[in-house]
Every structure is written in C-alpha cells, then in structure tokens.
Amino acid sequence: MTERSGQAGDATGGPAPTTPVCYRHPDRETYVRCTRCDRPICPECMRDASVGHQCPECVSEGRRSVRPARTAFGGGAAGRQGYVTKTLIALNVLVMILSIASARSGSAVAGGGLGGLMGGGTPLTNWGAVLALWPPPIPTEGVATGEWYRLVTAMFLHYGVVHLLLNMWALWVLGRTLEAALGPLRFLALYLIAGLGGNVAVYLFSSPYSASVGASTAIFGLFAAIFVIMRRLGRDTSAIVPILVINLIFTFTVPGISVAGHLGGLVVGALMALVLAYAPRMRRTAFQAAGGAILLVALLGLVLVRTAALTG
Incomplete structure (x- = not known):
C-alpha cells in the first residue's frame, strides 16, 4: 500500500473542523452562541434572554435601545x-x-x-x-x-x-x-x-x-x-x-x-x-x-x- 503524506483531514479529505471558542475568552471552547449576534459565548459570558442567551455587548445595546416606561401623562x-x-x-x-x-x-x-x-x-x-x-x-x-x-x-x-x-x-x-x-x-x-x-x-x-x-x-x-x-x-x-x-x-x-x-x-x-x-x-x-x-x-x-x- 502506498503511503501518503500531507495535512490530516476528515473522511471527505477536507480539513478537520475546529472547536468554537468564546469571542471574549479565546482559551475556552464552547458550542453556545449569542441568539442576537451569533458569536460563541462561554458560561461566564452568557446572559439570560427571552430566548436562549445573549452576550454582554448585545444585552447592553438592548438596554440602550429600550425606551423607559412612561405614564399616560409623560412622567417616569x-x-x-x-x-x-x-x-x-x-x-x-x-x-x-x-x-x-x-x-x-x-x-x-x-x-x-x-x-x-x-x-x-x-x-x-x-x-x-x-x-x-x-x-x-x-x-x-x-x-x-x-x-x-x-x-x-x-x-x-x-x-x-x-x-x-x-x-x-x-x-x-x-x-x-x-x-x-x-x-x-x-x-x-x-x-x-x-x-x-x-x-x-x-x-x-x-x-x-x-x-x-x-x-x-x-x-x-x-x-x-x-x-x-x-x-x-x-x-x-x-x-x-x-x-x-x-x-x-x-x-x-x-x-x-x-x-x-x-x-x-x-x-x-x-x-x-x-x-x-x-x-x-x-x-x-x-x-x-x-x-x-x-x-x-x-x-x-x-x-x-x-x-x-x-x-x-
């Protein structure tokens, strides 16, 4: 059998997939993504959202975009x-x-x-x-x-x-x-x-x-x-x-x-x-x-x- 040399690959001959890492902590692998921006986030960066989890930046941005509640006469x-x-x-x-x-x-x-x-x-x-x-x-x-x-x-x-x-x-x-x-x-x-x-x-x-x-x-x-x-x-x-x-x-x-x-x-x-x-x-x-x-x-x-x- 002829031996081949070269880059390791998957069954189809392509490069092996890499495990995603948290965008804020590159040393931490994770398969969870922010439901808003789709970036990988580790447990430390997860923020509970109405659906799934969001990253800290998306949570902050969402707070800035939400208008504060007002009364019928414009008061706080x-x-x-x-x-x-x-x-x-x-x-x-x-x-x-x-x-x-x-x-x-x-x-x-x-x-x-x-x-x-x-x-x-x-x-x-x-x-x-x-x-x-x-x-x-x-x-x-x-x-x-x-x-x-x-x-x-x-x-x-x-x-x-x-x-x-x-x-x-x-x-x-x-x-x-x-x-x-x-x-x-x-x-x-x-x-x-x-x-x-x-x-x-x-x-x-x-x-x-x-x-x-x-x-x-x-x-x-x-x-x-x-x-x-x-x-x-x-x-x-x-x-x-x-x-x-x-x-x-x-x-x-x-x-x-x-x-x-x-x-x-x-x-x-x-x-x-x-x-x-x-x-x-x-x-x-x-x-x-x-x-x-x-x-x-x-x-x-x-x-x-x-x-x-x-x-x-």
Missing part, C-alpha cells in the same frame, strides 16, 4: 414608588420638630385653637409664615418688605401636631395616587405650584397683618388635581366629590382656617392639573413646562401688584 414610572410623597412628608415632619425645638414649649404641640388641639406660633412659624406686613405702623417684616421666601416656607410649617397630621394623612392618600399617575417631577411641580398659588391668594386677600401657615394650600390643589386626572383617565370620580365638599364645608365653617389659602390652592392646582392632563402628545413635555411657567409668572405678577398696593 418611578412615581409608583412614591418617593416624592414620602420625601415631602419627611420634610414636613422635620420642620415640625425644628418648630417645636425653636419654641422650647409644649404650646408648639397643642393648646391653641380648635379646643386646644392646635398648637401656637413658634419663632420658626413667625419667620416663615405668609405675612404681608409686620409690625404696624412701620413694618419691617413680611412679604411686602421683600421676604418673598415666606410664600414657599409657609407650606412646610404647621401650628401644632394635629395640624401636621391632618395634612400629612391627606398628602399620603392623595400624593401616592397622583405621583404614580404623573411621575415624580410632574407631581412635585403640581404640589409646589398649587401650594404657592394658595399662599399668593393669602397674600392677596387676607389681612396684611395676619399670618398663615400649612401644607393645606398644596393639599387642596391635590384634591382638585386628582379630580381632573381621574376624569382624564375616564375613571369614576364619585368618591372624590364628597370628600372635597366636606373639606370645603370645614374651610368655611371652622374658625381660624384660611379660606383664601384653601381656595387659592384649589384653583391653581386645578389649572396645573389641566395643563398636565390635557397637554397634546406631540411636544407634551414642552407644553407642560410652558404651562407651568405661565402659571408661575402669573402668580409672581400678582405678588408684585399686591406689594405695590401695600407699599405705594
């Missing part, structure tokens, strides 16, 4: 966790603790209005309340003297623990639902603009020498907003109306409650909710931002008009 899905609602509640509680500490007295907790359930004023509430002018006849404090920060700080201050608990309970119930529907940023914008609107109404329509604090300006904005949002989503609002009516009855009948603040927050909250809920899908974010900015400018314009009337 993170709102379902209620982070903004929880943060607002924590901030209000922290400010209440600081307010009690500033007073160094139990009267900051209770002993005031509503049969002794409400607390009294503290150095912190005196500093941050919505107050147009103080003291008479030559004022040196108040919004009209340039302390515009009061229009914001007042929505985080409360007269006593009962006042705080009532508002925080309402914020917990309303806030989580609205934050999940709107997303964190849109919900925060709604809360702050509604609260500011209520405080501006206090500045416009209340006595220049009376002080007002409380998150209820923003809370009433949330009442209006949840009605608007639920209607926009086509959901039943019959359970919301009685609660809103009851709160309005309390507003007009219980002494010491700021009617202007509650109604101002209600109106501005409704307007902001309409902007968020009925923005056109095309350029929705730009429309919502512009609507919020217009409301903010309008409120600041009213503050300027009131200040000119008080100081002119």
